[in-house]
Amino acid sequence: MKIAVDASGADYSPDEIVKGAAMFASTHPRATLVLFGAESEISASLPSGVGNVEIVDAPETITNADAPALAVRRKKSSSLTKALEFVRDDPDAVALVSAGSTGAVLTGAVLFLRRIRGIIRPALCPALPTVVDGKSVLLMDCGAIADPKPANLVQYALMSSVYSRCAFGIESPRVALLNNGAEAGKGDELHKAAYPLLASCPGIDFVGNVEGRDILSGAVDAVVSDGFSGNVCLKSCEGVALALFDILKREILSGGPRAKLGYLLLKPALKRVKKKMDYNENGGAVLLGLDKIVIKSHGSSKAKAISNSIAQALSLHESRALDEISAALAEYESTAP
Amino acid sequence: MKIAVDASGADYSPDEIVKGAAMFASTHPRATLVLFGAESEISASLPSGVGNVEIVDAPETITNADAPALAVRRKKSSSLTKALEFVRDDPDAVALVSAGSTGAVLTGAVLFLRRIRGIIRPALCPALPTVVDGKSVLLMDCGAIADPKPANLVQYALMSSVYSRCAFGIESPRVALLNNGAEAGKGDELHKAAYPLLASCPGIDFVGNVEGRDILSGAVDAVVSDGFSGNVCLKSCEGVALALFDILKREILSGGPRAKLGYLLLKPALKRVKKKMDYNENGGAVLLGLDKIVIKSHGSSKAKAISNSIAQALSLHESRALDEISAALAEYESTAP
Numbered sequence: 001m002k003i004a005v006d007a008s009g010a011d012y013s014p015d016e017i018v019k020g021a022a023m024f025a026s027t028h029p030r031a032t033l034v035l036f037g038a039e040s041e042i043s044a045s046l047p048s049g050v051g052n053v054e055i056v057d058a059p060e061t062i063t064n065a066d067a068p069a070l071a072v073r074r075k076k077s078s079s080l081t082k083a084l085e086f087v088r089d090d091p092d093a094v095a096l097v098s099a100g101s102t103g104a105v106l107t108g109a110v111l112f113l114r115r116i117r118g119i120i121r122p123a124l125c126p127a128l129p130t131v132v133d134g135k136s137v138l139l140m141d142c143g144a145i146a147d148p149k150p151a152n153l154v155q156y157a158l159m160s161s162v163y164s165r166c167a168f169g170i171e172s173p174r175v176a177l178l179n180n181g182a183e184a185g186k187g188d189e190l191h192k193a194a195y196p197l198l199a200s201c202p203g204i205d206f207v208g209n210v211e212g213r214d215i216l217s218g219a220v221d222a223v224v225s226d227g228f229s230g231n232v233c234l235k236s237c238e239g240v241a242l243a244l245f246d247i248l249k250r251e252i253l254s255g256g257p258r259a260k261l262g263y264l265l266l267k268p269a270l271k272r273v274k275k276k277m278d279y280n281e282n283g284g285a286v287l288l289g290l291d292k293i294v295i296k297s298h299g300s301s302k303a304k305a306i307s308n309s310i311a312q313a314l315s316l317h318e319s320r321a322l323d324e325i326s327a328a329l330a331e332y333e334s335t336a337p
Numbered sequence: 338m339k340i341a342v343d344a345s346g347a348d349y350s351p352d353e354i355v356k357g358a359a360m361f362a363s364t365h366p367r368a369t370l371v372l373f374g375a376e377s378e379i380s381a382s383l384p385s386g387v388g389n390v391e392i393v394d395a396p397e398t399i400t401n402a403d404a405p406a407l408a409v410r411r412k413k414s415s416s417l418t419k420a421l422e423f424v425r426d427d428p429d430a431v432a433l434v435s436a437g438s439t440g441a442v443l444t445g446a447v448l449f450l451r452r453i454r455g456i457i458r459p460a461l462c463p464a465l466p467t468v469v470d471g472k473s474v475l476l477m478d479c480g481a482i483a484d485p486k487p488a489n490l491v492q493y494a495l496m497s498s499v500y501s502r503c504a505f506g507i508e509s510p511r512v513a514l515l516n517n518g519a520e521a522g523k524g525d526e527l528h529k530a531a532y533p534l535l536a537s538c539p540g541i542d543f544v545g546n547v548e549g550r551d552i553l554s555g556a557v558d559a560v561v562s563d564g565f566s567g568n569v570c571l572k573s574c575e576g577v578a579l580a581l582f583d584i585l586k587r588e589i590l591s592g593g594p595r596a597k598l599g600y601l602l603l604k605p606a607l608k609r610v611k612k613k614m615d616y617n618e619n620g621g622a623v624l625l626g627l628d629k630i631v632i633k634s635h636g637s638s639k640a641k642a643i644s645n646s647i648a649q650a651l652s653l654h655e656s657r658a659l660d661e662i663s664a665a666l667a668e669y670e671s672t673a674p
Contacts, residue, residue, distance in 0.1 A: 243468045
C-alpha cells in the first residue's frame with residue numbers, strides 16, 4: 001500500500017514535508033511513502049534509516065502563481081503532475097497528500113484521476129473544530145465548485161455523511177445545509193431547490209438549515225454548502241480567530257503589568273485554545289468523489305501537520321470510505337425517482 | 338426632526354428599547370423620538386422628565402414567527418407597520434430604528450418606503466470591527482437579497498462608499514469584493530461578472546477581491562457581497578467569536594488555580610476584546626437605498642445599543658448620507674456606458 005506525497009510547492013517544502021513524511025513512515029512500517037520533488041533536496045532533508053520511503057525525482061514546481069489547468073498539463077516534470085500520474089497508474093497507490101497550490105491540486109486531481117461512478121464533480125471537505133471537546137464538523141464544499149447545482153449538494157451530503165461515519169465513527173451523522181436562515185424555504189434559488197432534495201434523500205439524517213453562527217456549536221456533524229459560500233465561511237472563521245488573538249495581544253500589551261502577568265499564567269490555556277481552533281492541526285481537507293484519496297494540506301503545513309494528513313489518508317483507506325461512498329451513491333440512485 | 342423607534346418585537350422589548358430611547362432623548366433635546374408599541378407598557382418603562390419622546394399606541398407585535406410580507410400588511414396595528422407608515426408620511430420623520438424581526442423590517446421598509454431614484458433594491462449594511470483600533474469595515478449586503486445581479490453589487494459599492502465617507506470620515510474608502518480568492522477572475526458567475534463593473538465604476542476606489550480571511554484586517558473600508566454569502570460571512574464571524582470564548586472558558590475551568598488566577602488578572606483585557614468584537618455595540622445595520630434611514634438593531638439589543646443605533650441614525654441624517662447616495666448614483670448613471 002503506497003501513499004504519494006507531493007514535496008514541492010508549499011510554504012515549507014521540501015524540508016517540512018519530507019520530515020513529516022519521515023515522521024509518519026517511521027511509525028507505520030507497512031505503508032510505503034513515495035515522495036515527489038527534487039531528488040537531491042528530498043534526500044538532504046530525509047533522516048537516515050527510514051526504510052519505507054521512496055523518492056521520485058520531479059524537479060519542476062507548480063506554484064500559486066501558475067494557472068492551475070495549464071500548469072498541471074504543461075509542467076510534466078512537476079512534483080504534483082508526477083504524483084498524480086503515479087496515483088492514477090499504480091494499483092498499490094491509494095492516496096495523494098499535497099500542501100501545494102489548492103487550485104492545481106483540485107484541477108489536477110479532477111483531470112488525472114477517475115471519479116467514483118455517478119459523481120458529478122468531486123469537492124473539498126475540511127473538518128473544523130467545534131466547541132464540543134474532541135468533536136469536528138465537516139464542511140463540504142469549501143471551494144472546488146463555485147456554481148454547483150442542487151444535485152451536487154445532495155452528493156456532498158452523501159459523501160460527507162460517509163466520511164463522518166468512517167473518520168469519526170458517527171453512526172448516523174447529522175447533516176445540515178448552510179443557509180442564510182434556519183427556517184425551511186430560506187436561501188437563494190440554489191439552496192431553496194436543494195432543501196427538498198436533501199430532506200427526501202435516503203441514507204442521510206438531514207436536520208435542516210444551519211446558519212453560519214451555529215456551524216461550530218457541535219450540533220451537526222456535516223454541513224453542506226456551495227463552494228463559494230463554503231469558502232467564504234471557512235476563511236471568515238479563520239479570519240476572526242486570527243483577529244481575536246491579534247486584538248487580545250494588543251490589549252495585553254497595553255494592559256499594564258496586571259494584564260501581562262495574567263497572560264503569562266493563562267498562556268498554556270490560550271495555547272490550547274489556539275491549537276483547538278486551528279483546523280490544520282488534524283490533517284487536511286479531503287477532495288471527495290475520486291477513486292483515490294486526495295488530501296490537500298494547508299500551504300503553511302509543518303512536519304506534524306503533514307504527518308497527520310498522511311495518517312488521515314491511511315485511516316480513510318483502511319475504513320474503505322471510498323467504497324462506502326460508492327455504495328451510498330448506488331443506493332441513492334436506485335431509490336431516486 | 339423626528340426618529341421613529343419600534344419598541345416591540347425584540348428580545349428585551351419594550352423595556353430596554355424604551356430605556357435606550359430615553360437615554361438618547363435626554364442628551365439630544367432637539368430630536369423628537371416617536372415610540373411605537375403598547376402605550377401602557379411604554380409609559381411604564383419611560384423614565385419621567387423626558388420631554389422629547391412621543392408615544393404612538395400600536396398594540397400588535399410582529400415576531401420572528403410571522404411571515405414577514407404577510408405580517409407587515411395584515412398586522413395594521415403592529416408597532417413596525419405603524420412606525421413605517423409614520424416615517425413614510427411625516428415629512429419631519431428622517432429615520433426608523435427597529436430591533437424586531439429582520440425579515441419584517443426589510444420587507445416592510447421596502448414595501449412602505451420609497452427607494453432612492455435609480456436604486457434597484459435596498460440592502461443591509463452592518464459595520465464590523467477590525468484588528469485596527471477604532472476602525473470598522475462595512476459589509477454590504479448581509480442578507481436583504483440572496484440572489485442579486487451584478488448591477489446590484491455596483492450599487493452596494495457606491496452606497497457603502499458614501500456611508501463610509503459620511504459615517505467614518507474616510508475620504509476615499511477602499512472598496513473590495515468578497516470572493517473565494519484574491520486574484521481577479523475568481524468566483525462564481527455573479528462575482529466574475531461584477532468584478533469588471535466594479536473595476537470600471539467611477540467614484541469608488543475599488544481595490545479588487547477580498548477573501549473571508551482578510552475582511553477584518555482593516556485593509557479595506559467596505560466589502561461588497563451578495564446577500565447570501567454576506568450573511569454566511571457575518572454569522573460565521575459571530576459564531577467563531579462565540580466559540581472561541583466558549584472554548585477559552587472551558588480551558589480556564591479545567592486549567593487549575595494557575596489558569597483561574599490568570600483569568601482574573603486578564604479579565605478586563607478579555608472584556609475589552611469581547612466588547613470590541615461585538616458588532617452590535619456600535620449601532621445597527623443600515624438598510625441603504627431608501628429615501629429614509631432605516632436601522633436594524635440586533636434582536637438582543639439592550640438600552641445602550643438602542644441609544645447607539647438612534648445616534649447612528651441622527652449622524653447619518655446630519656451628514657446627508659442619503660442625498661450623497663442619490664448624487665453618487667446620478668453621477669454613475671450619467672457616466673455609465
